[in-house]
Amino acid sequence: MSEQGISNLSTEERRFDPPADLAAHANVTDATYVQAADDRLAFWAEQARRLDWGTDFEQVLDWSNPPFARWFVGGRLNVAHNCVDRHVEAGHGDKVAIHFVGEPGDTRDLTYADLKDEVSKAANALIDLGVQTGDRVAIYMPMIPETVVAMLACARLGAPHTVVFGGFSSDALSSRVDDCGAKVIITADGGYRRGKPSSLKPAVDEAIAKLGDASPVDHVLVVRRTGQDVQVTQGRDVWWHDVVDNASPEHTPEQFDAEHPLFVMYTSGTTGKPKGILHTSAGYLAQSAYTFWATFDHKSDDVYWCTADVGWITGHSYITYGPTAAGATQVLYEGTPDTPHKGRWWEIVDALGVTLFYTAPTAIRTCMKWGEQIPAEHDLSSLRILGTVGESINPEAYIWYRDTIGAGRTPIVDTWWQTETGAHMITPLPGVTSAKPGSAMTPFPGIAADVVDDSGTPVGDGEGGYLVLTEPWPSMLRTIWGDDERFKETYWKRFEEQGYYFAGDGAKKDEDGDIWLLGRVDDVMNVSGHRLSTTEIESALVSHPKVAEAAVVGADDETTGQAVCAFVILREAAGDGGEDVVAELRQHVAGQIGPIAKPRQIMVVPELPKTRSGKIMRRLLRDVAEHREVGDATTLADSSVMDLITAGLGDAKNDED
Numbered sequence: 001m002s003e004q005g006i007s008n009l010s011t012e013e014r015r016f017d018p019p020a021d022l023a024a025h026a027n028v029t030d031a032t033y034v035q036a037a038d039d040r041l042a043f044w045a046e047q048a049r050r051l052d053w054g055t056d057f058e059q060v061l062d063w064s065n066p067p068f069a070r071w072f073v074g075g076r077l078n079v080a081h082n083c084v085d086r087h088v089e090a091g092h093g094d095k096v097a098i099h100f101v102g103e104p105g106d107t108r109d110l111t112y113a114d115l116k117d118e119v120s121k122a123a124n125a126l127i128d129l130g131v132q133t134g135d136r137v138a139i140y141m142p143m144i145p146e147t148v149v150a151m152l153a154c155a156r157l158g159a160p161h162t163v164v165f166g167g168f169s170s171d172a173l174s175s176r177v178d179d180c181g182a183k184v185i186i187t188a189d190g191g192y193r194r195g196k197p198s199s200l201k202p203a204v205d206e207a208i209a210k211l212g213d214a215s216p217v218d219h220v221l222v223v224r225r226t227g228q229d230v231q232v233t234q235g236r237d238v239w240w241h242d243v244v245d246n247a248s249p250e251h252t253p254e255q256f257d258a259e260h261p262l263f264v265m266y267t268s269g270t271t272g273k274p275k276g277i278l279h280t281s282a283g284y285l286a287q288s289a290y291t292f293w294a295t296f297d298h299k300s301d302d303v304y305w306c307t308a309d310v311g312w313i314t315g316h317s318y319i320t321y322g323p324t325a326a327g328a329t330q331v332l333y334e335g336t337p338d339t340p341h342k343g344r345w346w347e348i349v350d351a352l353g354v355t356l357f358y359t360a361p362t363a364i365r366t367c368m369k370w371g372e373q374i375p376a377e378h379d380l381s382s383l384r385i386l387g388t389v390g391e392s393i394n395p396e397a398y399i400w401y402r403d404t405i406g407a408g409r410t411p412i413v414d415t416w417w418q419t420e421t422g423a424h425m426i427t428p429l430p431g432v433t434s435a436k437p438g439s440a441m442t443p444f445p446g447i448a449a450d451v452v453d454d455s456g457t458p459v460g461d462g463e464g465g466y467l468v469l470t471e472p473w474p475s476m477l478r479t480i481w482g483d484d485e486r487f488k489e490t491y492w493k494r495f496e497e498q499g500y501y502f503a504g505d506g507a508k509k510d511e512d513g514d515i516w517l518l519g520r521v522d523d524v525m526n527v528s529g530h531r532l533s534t535t536e537i538e539s540a541l542v543s544h545p546k547v548a549e550a551a552v553v554g555a556d557d558e559t560t561g562q563a564v565c566a567f568v569i570l571r572e573a574a575g576d577g578g579e580d581v582v583a584e585l586r587q588h589v590a591g592q593i594g595p596i597a598k599p600r601q602i603m604v605v606p607e608l609p610k611t612r613s614g615k616i617m618r619r620l621l622r623d624v625a626e627h628r629e630v631g632d633a634t635t636l637a638d639s640s641v642m643d644l645i646t647a648g649l650g651d652a653k654n655d656e657d
């Protein structure tokens with residue numbers, strides 16, 4: 001096209017057909033959907049058997065105790081063997097697994113044979129540090145090859161990892177280490193970000209100190225990346241270059257049960273306490289590997305690049321596990337897209353001949369702002385498929401991405417999924433789907449999703465409602481770490497009668513039945529494709545001695561999708577808070593959670609709008625934050641509050657840097 005005169009068509013009518021040559025050789029075709037619909041479990045069994053099993057499974061799915069699923073019952077395998085060793089055994093040891101690009105410009109290629117040695121050495125070193133099957137290991141790292149190696153080494157030992165995003169504060173790290181009882185933390189002195197070394201190890205020291213005698217951490221394994229000064233605690237801290245580099249590259253992986261825990265990934269929910277999402281081995285690996293292969297139409301000579309950080313689920317499923325299980329060659333880039341210049345990504349695409357590129361809408365909008373002359377300086381003709389994840393992509397950014405980065409010929413896969421789903425759930429497929437900008441289109445083969453109304457009844461085409469998953473899927477979360485009740489309550493209670501998983505997203509079906517995501521329907525914000533909880537930031541704000549009360553809302557933002565806007569009431573003793581109270585509070589939130597949670601704007605107000613039962617009416621605050629006329633305020637306990645708030649804002653201390 002396939003572009004049918006965009007300007008004359010409404011959004012829902014724009015379509016981009018798959019390029020004929022891609023469709024002709026696509027990994028997945030219409031027949032795949034038919035086959036999966038015919039026998040969903042047989043379909044997933046077939047995909048799972050693409051993996052190497054020590055013991056084959058006897059039953060595809062045990063759903064006798066919902067919502068606790070067991071997939072590939074009786075089977076045994078080793079995840080790291082599947083991601084690494086088997087490719088070497090199949091004769092692909094010389095194939096590049098990772099093209100690493102450091103922010104300062106250093107590069108390093110790891111072949112699958114290198115990766116096997118590194119993962120084995122790291123596994124042996126972890127054993128020497130006392131890590132046994134079932135022990136938890138926290139990983140707090142920059143985007144360097146050792147991070148992937150560390151994750152795979154944990155997988156090899158059956159020691160579930162919890163990767164904590166390097167941008168999180170020591171408090172966030174500490175609570176996660178505590179919640180999952182991590183015995184070892186793997187970290188680095190620091191990583192390079194925006195042209196400077198940015199330290200990590202001090203936050204680890206602080207996190208452990210905060211836990212005091214209750215700290216479960218026996219050892220800290222430290223990679224030297226930046227050469228920054230590191231305080232070494234004797235007997236606890238060891239250097240990677242001492243214990244891993246000198247370890248044996250021989251390690252025989254053990255086979256673990258298909259349901260053996262693989263990792264815990266913390267994500268924000270509607271309360272202040274992050275949820276430890278538990279993923280297990282075989283189902284997770286089967287679906288992340290198969291969706292990688294299918295959604296990106298992966299061919300053995302592709303060069304794939306996902307720009308996500310491994311600290312998020314996207315980095316788990318589509319850097320560490322899916323692509324390696326598929327034997328792919330991928331790029332791993334350490335830094336930010338604008339360092340040392342705004343063309344950095346496109347320079348890398350050009351230099352390494354990237355063919356498959358996966359990023360977030362917020363990054364695309366940022367590149368749009370920088371201007372199309374920047375990517376135009378590089379040869380991007382190697383690209384054949386572009387992907388997005390994290391939020392709906394607005395049609396304008398979609399068209400820019402397709403035209404400016406993809407020269408108008410690359411299909412775009414808009415992949416909807418979640419930390420909880422583990423892998424792609426709703427997405428166009430590049431060789432099959434006529435994609436519409438802004439729509440995630442249709443459930444992946446073997447996945448059952450629907451849009452339902454309040455009572456759980458599917459809505460008709462052209463109508464909106466709640467997005468649900470109506471059948472279990474292999475890479476589904478198995479529970480919330482240590483909290484089965486919260487797992488049931490959060491995801492399964494809303495549509496208990498029907499047995500549906502409630503995703504927390506609103507959605508609509510268009511006239512063709514294609515799915516459009518409409519954003520969260522709960523108190524979860526989506527800032528630059530990252531989930532943040534309003535409650536978590538409110539708790540951080542009220543933990544400051546000057547703050548009496550706080551309410552946080554996500555307001556529309558041109559670049560980041562949503563932005564954090566906070567309304568605070570100061571304690572009387574704090575007076576007007578002083579000149580820099582807003583800056584002080586923003587810094588406080590960054591310290592409590594991490595810089596990504598820093599409110600874009602903090603408004604000091606005399607009151608907050610509450611219902612008679614005391615619930616804060618965020619809807620009204622969102623109106624204020626988005627500079628709209630305030631909506632219906634009749635359910636407020638005190639209807640004059642909104643006048644007070646809006647009147648006071650003229651001279652309120654705002655800070656929007």
Ligand code: PRX
Nearest residue numbers: 389390391392414415416417418419517531
């Ligand atoms: O609201 C949806 C949005 O991101 C949420 C999941 O966030 P998280 O668990 O952090 O995982 C992000 C990466 C998978 C969802 O509930 N979301 C994710 N992808 C899309 C999306 N919303 C619309 N379209 C998408 N493609």
